[in-house]
Amino acid sequence: MKILTRLQRFWLTVPVLCAGLWAASQWWGKGLAHPVGTPEISPNGCYRVQQFQPFWLLPGFFHPKAFPDPEADVHWFVRWEIPAFFRLYDHRTGQLIGQSEIYDLVNAGGPLSWGWRDFPTVTAAMIEIGPNLPDCIGDQPG
Template sequence: MKRLTRRQRFWLCVPLFCAGLWAASQWWEKGLAKPVGAPDISPNGCYRVQEFQPFWLLPWFLHPMAFPDPEAEVYWFARWEIPAFFRLYDHRNGQLIGESQIYDLVNAGGPLDWGSRSYPKVSAAMIQIGPHLPDCMGDQPD
């Protein structure tokens, strides 16, 4: 059996390295993210929403762009303008309730909606951030 040359081994390792870098980037983009601005507190003080900028080492065009609509197509090599994600906390004890995916705020973002009893979710326009807690069902009456 013929042994591989150094050059052949190198080119076999490149895809493995790229796959490992991609897998690691999926963790660190949220794990090492920085908060943007001050958090928003709900009117009744139950919830706190913080916006985060993802920590991207890879160029923006290597991150696929999805839209909040699950039926929408995911675009590769798309131009990101304001990549961000949100975390929803219980403002009374600081516990994390929910976290959104990373979206481009120019295409999918908007003002915060604290939800209601008939729509028990916190969102930023089309971006779902998290559910309401059973003991704090909404900031706006139906």
């Protein structure tokens, strides 16, 4: 039976530690995120949208950068300028309705849209945050 040398054990352990650190950083990105600024409340008071900055253990360079278009490629090892995601709440009850993925706001962000009858979804430019509630489509209480 061959015993691994200390150097061999080190080189076998490093990839496992790096993969574990990356996975933890991806998971904690949303789990330990902190809010940015004040939440935006819809005109009729149905919804509240809060922007969050992800909590990454690793620099953004190590996190894949996607674009809201599902057909767009995911890019690795690129610079993030303003990584963020949004959470949509029912402002009347405080219940979480939806949450976006993490995107770079410089490329994909923009003004909020509270949805309308033909497209009942709250968005920030191209970023879909969550669905409208049946009793408040397009921020028009029913």
